[in-house]
Amino acid sequence: MTDMLTTALDVSVADGDGYAGVVPAGGRLRIVDVHGNQAVDTLLYDAADLDNRYSALDTIREQGAVYLTTGSRLLSVDLDPLATIVDDTCGRHDTLGGACAQESNVVRYGVHTRHQHACRETFLRHGARLGITARHLTHNINFFMNVPLTVDGSLTFEDGVSAPGKYVELRAERDIIVLISNCPQLNNPCNGWDPTPVRLLGWWAS
Amino acid sequence: MTAPLVRHEIPGDAAWSARVRVGRALRLTARGPGANCSTLLFAAAHPVDRLNIADTLKAQMSARVHAPMVLMSDLGTALCSVTGSSLDWHDCISGHSLDAHVMAFGPSSYHTDRNGHRVSARAGLLSELHKHGRGPADLHGCVNFFSKVAVSGDGVLTFVPDHAHAQDWVELRAEQDLLVVLSTAPHPLDPHWTPAAVLAEVRPAPACGEDDPSWTFRPESARALRAAREVFA
Numbered sequence: 001m002t003d004m005l006t007t008a009l010d011v012s013v014a015d016g017d018g019y020a021g022v023v024p025a026g027g028r029l030r031i032v033d034v035h036g037n038q039a040v041d042t043l044l045y046d047a048a049d050l051d052n053r054y055s056a057l058d059t060i061r062e063q064g065a066v067y068l069t070t071g072s073r074l075l076s077v078d079l080d081p082l083a084t085i086v087d088d089t090c091g092r093h094d095t096l097g098g099a100c101a102q103e104s105n106v107v108r109y110g111v112h113t114r115h116q117h118a119c120r121e122t123f124l125r126h127g128a129r130l131g132i133t134a135r136h137l138t139h140n141i142n143f144f145m146n147v148p149l150t151v152d153g154s155l156t157f158e159d160g161v162s163a164p165g166k167y168v169e170l171r172a173e174r175d176i177i178v179l180i181s182n183c184p185q186l187n188n189p190c191n192g193w194d195p196t197p198v199r200l201l202g203w204w205a206s
Numbered sequence: 207m208t209a210p211l212v213r214h215e216i217p218g219d220a221a222w223s224a225r226v227r228v229g230r231a232l233r234l235t236a237r238g239p240g241a242n243c244s245t246l247l248f249a250a251a252h253p254v255d256r257l258n259i260a261d262t263l264k265a266q267m268s269a270r271v272h273a274p275m276v277l278m279s280d281l282g283t284a285l286c287s288v289t290g291s292s293l294d295w296h297d298c299i300s301g302h303s304l305d306a307h308v309m310a311f312g313p314s315s316y317h318t319d320r321n322g323h324r325v326s327a328r329a330g331l332l333s334e335l336h337k338h339g340r341g342p343a344d345l346h347g348c349v350n351f352f353s354k355v356a357v358s359g360d361g362v363l364t365f366v367p368d369h370a371h372a373q374d375w376v377e378l379r380a381e382q383d384l385l386v387v388l389s390t391a392p393h394p395l396d397p398h399w400t401p402a403a404v405l406a407e408v409r410p411a412p413a414c415g416e417d418d419p420s421w422t423f424r425p426e427s428a429r430a431l432r433a434a435r436e437v438f439a
Contacts, residue, residue, distance in 0.1 A: 060301075098258065134280070135254050
């Protein structure tokens with residue numbers, strides 16, 4: 001199918017920057033962890049209805065598993081598939097760790113982090129032009145991030161399971177907005193202590 | 207225990223909302239086995255600030271809600287502290303029921319079943335949210351008090367039946383003025399439709415001091431509690 005599509009997107013997203021754009025139904029979006037161990041915080045919206053947004057908890061419950069990988073259907077709050085993970089050379093992605101914010105950085109690391117750059121700012125800055133506000137933000141996907149849960153109900157952040165060149169590819173199941181923050185977090189190992197750029201490649205009929 | 211300021215019995219498979227002032231505690235008590243209470247929390251005085259499950263979990267290194275954890279908002283403030291519970295596990299990673307889950311138990315409508323008709327948690331939560339001028343954009347990850355969903359080493363979920371019984375309880379101390387919106391519809395992964403009533407009681411609570419178990423639980427918990435004190439400068 002890919003050969004009927006044309007390359008419609010090829011951009012580098014710097015660490016600490018973001019991206020917001022529409023991927024039409026049937027289009028494919030590949031996110032490449034160019035340098036390895038880079039968390040890519042991602043939200044999805046039904047392009048026709050911002051309230052019909054990605055839902056981490058509904059996705060987890062309906063697939064019966066907490067991690068995302070090839071075959072995971074990324075569901076909306078109304079249980080509509082927004083996208084499917086169709087390829088994944090990393091193997092496992094988090095959707096329970098949420099995004100960093102200036103305020104949650106203060107909670108986790110102390111008041112000295114209050115003015116450090118954080119994902120939630122990037123979401124709001126890039127989402128604004130498409131009408132996405134704080135009320136539309138929700139628990140996101142952290143591609144390439146490793147947040148293991150244990151059977152006794154604890155949760156930790158660990159060094160990434162990704163490596164240079166690993167990628168994940170989504171197929172849009174309807175017209176969707178993809179909102180990305182390329183995570184600037186410096187206070188934990190989610191970016192290998194050194195945030196780096198990622199590449200977005202998109203294929204769809206233009 | 208002092209007499210409650212508010213005492214309301216929420217039937218099984220019903221929705222309810224209450225504004226709870228800082229310095230008061232909301233105690234929820236299961237009235238029967240299999241109770242579930244899908245609960246949303248808002249900072250009543252803020253236009254958008256609300257419960258953030260992901261931040262709550264990662265700050266306290268937990269994948270479940272238990273005492274003496276602090277439930278935290280998008281803006282890094284303590285909404286409430288879980289001051290006590292007869293259960294050590296309240297689910298917060300599998301969301302609330304939708305109409306699709308309820309329909310699996312067969313057709314039901316007001317026309318055929320009157321006020322006994324089955325209502326999803328989503329329908330109930332939206333009904334209550336609309337009363338407060340809120341709507342679908344205000345839905346967020348909920349806590350399913352009284353329910354447990356276990357996670358295996360490779361991340362597979364399993365609903366744990368018979369987790370809660372009559373008289374199981376949880377107490378939430380408001381750390382700022384709250385809007386609490388909840389549904390007692392069964393958990394979406396519960397294979398049985400046995401909705402149980404939940405008793406809600408609100409009582410005055412001693413203020414959270416710096417020797418409080420929630421304050422001393424983790425430095426992250428203390429920082430969120432401090433932020434709640436500073437919500438209004």
